[in-house]
Amino acid sequence: MEGTPTSRAERRRRTEERILSAARAIFAERGFQRTTIRAVAAAAEVDPALVMQYFGSKQELFEQAVRIPSIPPLDGELAPVEELLGRIGMKMGPLPQATLAMMRSMLTHPDAAEEVRGKLDGQVAQLADAIGSGDAELRAALMVSTMLGVTIAHQLLGLTALHGASPERIAETLRPSLRALAEG
Amino acid sequence: MEGTPTSRAERRRRTEERILSAARAIFAERGFQRTTIRAVAAAAEVDPALVMQYFGSKQELFEQAVRIPSIPPLDGELAPVEELLGRIGMKMGPLPQATLAMMRSMLTHPDAAEEVRGKLDGQVAQLADAIGSGDAELRAALMVSTMLGVTIAHQLLGLTALHGASPERIAETLRPSLRALAEG
């Protein structure tokens, strides 16, 4: 009826993206170990061997799937603490599956742990710079840890008390707590 | 030389405890999936088949290993919020391996997730009772989530900024933040 004879290169790009998308979803839901190449292939409606041919190994598939554009979080000037707090609302919203996959795997997959630790360390350093007082680094680390815990409890564990709460309400309720950490 | 001919029942209890101890350690370090019966057996210096004979399945071994005496956290009377905050220092110290095993597995092992969610929900309910204001449940959930996040970042991920910090210092720095959540 329509019959758009997609070119070979185009088809290739599509199936590759279909595999990556399926991988992200399953990695996010089950974590690295419990995700099987066969399951990803089935979800992408493709033979398992093709996944290997494209990505070489399960580990590389994971790396490609969870790779995030990595927007420079703070370019140049240091943002004031209040503005940093303002961004929290965004982080409480539905996270990209690549991030969820990373978080889901970070406690049981050493490479994911390393990656997350690095990312969080970076956020801590930025926040510490923005704060600047005596034990700024410790307080910044506790702020980041707080965000981490709330995200895990909300998105991955599904604490019943957080289950129905909107991201805005969570961010709003959390704000005084984070401000207390940011100031003396 | 010494030759204390331990009785059969006594030997049985010892090896069983040796297996459970090894299981706790490895579950805490690697999580449920990556822990193998063979590894546990090797650490306990025992044949893998014996582990099965004693515990029936890997799942049951996990349940027995992470079973915690479950001290009634708040018996009878509701403790004041300040006293609850005082207990935080204890929770920041080195956790029992059973707890670590549970936390390590909670993101990738559905049963562990269920168990942890239940336990945290219980803590939330208790805290909410102690707080009592309008959105007490949400604020209690955020307090518990904060503790969860800090514990994960400190004990499981090893954030560099928290790595060298003493439990007391962490608890002290965290206190104003939690108090801000507990009050309006």
Place this chain on the structure above:
DNA sequence: CGCTTCGCTCAACAGATGTTGACTCAACGA
């Protein structure tokens, strides 16, 4: 059209892992 390229599949291997059943041997009770 005929040859090449390449997206994709099929079948299979190799290793790891949970689990089982037969067996050994020392402790135990009569």
Place this chain on the structure above:
DNA sequence: TCGTTGAGTCAACATCTGTTGAGCGAAGCG
């Protein structure tokens, strides 16, 4: 002393899973 019990071992099975190499068939190109 002798039969029984039960702790502990050995070898094996069945399955799952990452990974590989040969092959098919259509798109691309001259």
